[in-house]
Amino acid sequence: MIYKTFKYGSIIMLVVLFLLLSYASRKENQPAVQVSSIPVYSYNLLDESIYSINTIEYIINMEATGIEDKKIVSKTHYYYRRPDQLRVETKIGDNINIDIFSQDSVIEIFPSSSVAYYREKWKDGSKVFFQLEGKLRDIMLKETYSIYKTDKIRNIDTEIIRSTHEEDGKIYEHKVWIGVLEDYKLPIREEYLCDGNKESVYDYEYISINKQMDDSIFEINQSEDIKVYEADGIPKLVIDIKEAESYAKFDVILPKYIPQGFNINEMYVIPPSKSPSVLISYISKDNGNTIYFNQKNTQRNELKIGENDKIIQVIDREFATRKLYDNSISVRWVRNNIEYEVIAPKHLKEELKKIVQGICGLWINI
Helix, strand or coil: CEEECCCCCHHHHHHHHHHHHCCCCCCCCCCCCCCCCCCCCCHHHHHHHHHCCCEEEEEEEEEEECHHHCEEEEEEEEEEECCCEEEEEEEECCEEEEEEECCCEEEEEEHHHCEEEEEECCCCCCCCCCHHHHHHHHHHHHCCCEEEEEEEECCEEEEEEEEEEEECCEEEEEEEEEEEECCEEEEEEEEEEECCEEEEEEEEEEEEECCCCCHHHHCCCHHHCCEEEECCCCCEEECCHHHHHHHHCCCCCCCCCCCCCEEEEEEEEECCCCCCEEEEEEEECCCCCEEEEEEEECCCCCCCCCCCCEEEEECCEEEEEEECCCCEEEEEEEECCEEEEEEEEHHHHHHHHHHHHHHHCCCCCC
16 A cells, blocks of 8 residues: 655755655666786776676675764665666665665665655666666766776785875775676775765675576565555656656746846756646856756645644745754745745745745745
8 A cells, every 4th residue: 555645845855865865877788798817907898798697696884974974884885687687785784775676666665663655757768777887987088097907806806906096185086896796896995985985885795796686686575564654756867848847747937036146056846747847947157056946746726734843824825934954944835726825045045035026926924
């Protein structure tokens, strides 16, 4: 059974998480490539090896130094089946979180509390990509890596590639050990250093490559009695209003007034498809302040009131205002089954009033 839930203001955090997690690598399957165990590095061999993998199970053990030299240890277990199934289990201390990705959804599972959150994705034919593809993309795009030296690690002959750069008077360094396992050239270890001091180490442990995987890996374990809630969907970046409307299926509007110096930064469409949202962000070129304008097809003409909302009545219109976690103010109202929400920093309260008036034609006192 799926339980519906909605958290006001959470849509912004969801987009931030999405930006941190998402990448756009697009390559088709290639036949398995045979490579020599002699550590002669080639971008092409690494590229062909990763994209010839149809199924893979592997673990990354991470050790990092945090605030006040506190050691942070995590273990991330990946299961991937091309083209659209991925399971990621992350363990930090006694806490385990599980994410299951498919072509049309992401399910976030928290076993310790026996709950999970179902997040719908747009059914646009996009594939599911995994961590090694993202790592390869980063290496290829930076174009700053060069062969450093050869090494032997865990009895595997490897070649180290390295990238360095200087920032704020410090030298930052990234090393990747690349070796051959089961005829595939793959990362074996990574290290991030600052002024020669290790800040984090990632050790890769490959369990199986191109072996059959059970379907149950990519499903919720029913025996664990997990309660599944329906949460906000996964945002998709679009280029303009026309594309946004092709997903949202309603007329998307822009505010008539936006403060001077602010320009559209990004536009996202957010599932679920039965109640889609369009989120537009405006950023100040002068100081980086951000204003968000969200439009959501709620399929109802009544404003849903939250526990911490303050209600303002203007003529026949009801508005809900609330202070958010980041010292911002949110204003929401409903018109013709569309819920509108404007979020702006608290110090831009007067500008926020003007934006709302430019959208709905009414002046409110916040």
